[in-house]
Amino acid sequence: MVCSRPRWLLPVALFLPSAALQAQPAHRDPLDARAPVPAVVYRSSLAAAKPISAAVSWREANEQTARIGGWRVYAREAQQPVPAAAGAKQP
Numbered sequence: 001m002v003c004s005r006p007r008w009l010l011p012v013a014l015f016l017p018s019a020a021l022q023a024q025p026a027h028r029d030p031l032d033a034r035a036p037v038p039a040v041v042y043r044s045s046l047a048a049a050k051p052i053s054a055a056v057s058w059r060e061a062n063e064q065t066a067r068i069g070g071w072r073v074y075a076r077e078a079q080q081p082v083p084a085a086a087g088a089k090q091p
Contacts (some may be wrong), residue, residue, distance in 0.1 A: 028035045065071070
């Protein structure tokens with residue numbers, strides 16, 4: 001049986017993770033009150049949310065739905081396949 005991988009690949013694959021562990025800085029004592037600690041940064045998950053442009057009353061929303069064709073139109077839209085992105089390759 002012919003092996004397609006070189007023989008040196010396994011020792012290198014075993015050595016790299018141990019070398020990466022050795023390169024990390026020494027762990028600090030968790031009980032040392034004077035140990036430097038990175039600053040805590042708070043980022044709200046809602047900061048990137050887009051606000052609603054305009055509130056519509058429920059009557060207007062119902063009337064618009066009726067003009068469009070009711071819930072059946074929305075149900076048909078949900079059954080349509082999602083169009084492929086331009087330039088995407090088909091399998």
